[in-house]
Amino acid sequence: MMNQGNGHVGMKPANLRGIRVVSLGVLTLMMLMPVTLPVTVLKGLVVERFEVSELLASLFMSINMVGAFIGAPLAGALSDRLGRRKMLVIVGLLLDAILLWSLSLPVSFPVFLGLRFLEGISHIVALSLVLALASDHGEGENRGSVMGAAGAGICLGVALGAPLGGILGRTDPYLPLQVGAGLSLLAAFMVCVLLREVKVKSSRPSLREIIRALAADRWLLLPISFAFVDRFTVGFFTATFSRFMDTVHDLEPSRIGILLAYFMLPFGLLSYVFGRLSQRISRSLLVCVGSLLYGIGTVSLGFWSLTALPYLMLFLGVTSAVMFVPSLVLTTDLSRPEVRGTAMGAFNAAGSLGFVLGPVTGAWISQTVAAQADWHSGYQMAFVVAGLSEICCVMVAFPLFLRLAREGRRI
Numbered sequence: 001m002m003n004q005g006n007g008h009v010g011m012k013p014a015n016l017r018g019i020r021v022v023s024l025g026v027l028t029l030m031m032l033m034p035v036t037l038p039v040t041v042l043k044g045l046v047v048e049r050f051e052v053s054e055l056l057a058s059l060f061m062s063i064n065m066v067g068a069f070i071g072a073p074l075a076g077a078l079s080d081r082l083g084r085r086k087m088l089v090i091v092g093l094l095l096d097a098i099l100l101w102s103l104s105l106p107v108s109f110p111v112f113l114g115l116r117f118l119e120g121i122s123h124i125v126a127l128s129l130v131l132a133l134a135s136d137h138g139e140g141e142n143r144g145s146v147m148g149a150a151g152a153g154i155c156l157g158v159a160l161g162a163p164l165g166g167i168l169g170r171t172d173p174y175l176p177l178q179v180g181a182g183l184s185l186l187a188a189f190m191v192c193v194l195l196r197e198v199k200v201k202s203s204r205p206s207l208r209e210i211i212r213a214l215a216a217d218r219w220l221l222l223p224i225s226f227a228f229v230d231r232f233t234v235g236f237f238t239a240t241f242s243r244f245m246d247t248v249h250d251l252e253p254s255r256i257g258i259l260l261a262y263f264m265l266p267f268g269l270l271s272y273v274f275g276r277l278s279q280r281i282s283r284s285l286l287v288c289v290g291s292l293l294y295g296i297g298t299v300s301l302g303f304w305s306l307t308a309l310p311y312l313m314l315f316l317g318v319t320s321a322v323m324f325v326p327s328l329v330l331t332t333d334l335s336r337p338e339v340r341g342t343a344m345g346a347f348n349a350a351g352s353l354g355f356v357l358g359p360v361t362g363a364w365i366s367q368t369v370a371a372q373a374d375w376h377s378g379y380q381m382a383f384v385v386a387g388l389s390e391i392c393c394v395m396v397a398f399p400l401f402l403r404l405a406r407e408g409r410r411i
Helices: 019-036 039-050 059-082 086-102 109-137 140-168 175-194 207-216 218-247 253-277 283-303 309-333 337-372 375-406
Strands: none
Touching: 019 086, 019 109, 019 140, 019 175, 039 059, 039 109, 039 140, 039 175, 059 086, 059 109, 059 337, 086 109, 086 175, 109 140, 109 175, 109 337, 140 175, 140 253, 140 309, 218 253, 218 283, 218 309, 218 337, 218 375, 253 283, 253 309, 283 309, 283 375, 309 337, 337 375
16 A cells, blocks of 8 residues: 555646745644634633524534535546646635625624535635645655645644634624734735646546546445544534533533643644655555554543643644544545545535534534433543544445555555
8 A cells, every 4th residue: 555646637736845845834724723723712702692592502513514515526626627736725814704704793693604604615616726736736655745734734733723613703793803804805915826726637627527437436335434533533522622621521612622732733733744644655544554553542531640641632632643644645646636626525525514514523422422411421422422523434434455566556
């Protein structure tokens, strides 16, 4: 299971190197920070503003992911059909900035949710196509570095957005939205100067040809499945873990945030490292080993003491970095250049669906078990299920990766 990138048809892209690779990481960081900037100010931004329950307030986050689930594959297919990505990225970021700003305007709650839904679509359009465009630039041996930088920016953007939003929102809950809008505008400018369009095919495929080519790349279901399961388990950490620490261990939000930082920071900081490593050793092996270790750690989470839990969170962050960027690169490895935008959109759509279902599943399992036993048992079972989903994905995928290797596919 060695590595090999797909070649382009037509103009050969100029590889991103040095400062431009770093700039790509900064770009994705700025694109992801607006996603979590409002998380810590939901009470003032949604609950108190519209006088709704916390359950309805949670729609602010979930409806964004529903928009992303719908928008990602459509954006990818459109970019493959038009043969252009850069302009769609810029348009997506500009719309994202407008919609983020509009969320701070005096509107009704249904309109507010509608704007948030559209913002989810515009954001995922930009993100999916930036990843596809970065992959177009990062061919062959350079692809792991390029996607590693992008993955590191994604993880760090998610990790840094929430604490920064808490600081910005102390006096004004709308300020995180407005700062997010400014970051999207700055990201649009960076795309203009950093990335250039790459011609991957002289003729533009029809939508029917795109669907036919994507269906022929059935092995894409492997990294896409990991995208769903990985984000499904992360959904447990964004919601169920916080409730676990609050309900069972009576931790303050600041201490919960520190524990999550132990998870997210190594995830972000090491993504580039493992992206580079994936250029030297098997990407599929990294995905399977990282996912297996991550799944085992997640299964055990509810049984650790508070004093030992930071060490587990660090371990989970490291193993997440092992598997995340290689799974991104596998998506580009297993897709044809003419449908790469659609493939990356499918990858992000699967992840968005997992992120929507994860918190709901975690809440249902913990509440159901707690009704028969206690809350501690409920949260333990929730993380057992989350971890087992990751382990089962590895058990199914590993024999298929071996079959690919026997067929001569170098992954």
